[in-house]
Amino acid sequence: MKESLRRKIIEVCDKKIASKGENVGLSFYAFFANKNDDPELLMEAATWWIMENKLDHFEKALKIKGMIESV
Structure with missing residues (x-):
């Protein structure tokens, strides 16, 4: 896995946990904008x-x- 993707996943997880709590769920789509760029x-x-x-x-x-x- 690319290091940039690893960093992005950790960043998004940290933000979701901070805003919604430790029980928050997500899908892999959470790591991307709503466009296929x-x-x-x-x-x-x-x-x-x-x-x-x-x-x-x-x-x-x-x-x-x-x-x-x-x-």
Whole structure:
């Protein structure tokens, strides 16, 4: 996974946790704007989320952050 994507995921998770609490859930779409301006990065996130880790559509931000930080 690209370092820029790792940083983005951690940043988004931190913001969501800070604003909505430790129990907040999110999907991989949370890491992108509502437009398809970087399809390669979107596919990288989707592949990691769906194919590599078999995650549900929504997962806890704390779980995702922990997974990214442990790699």
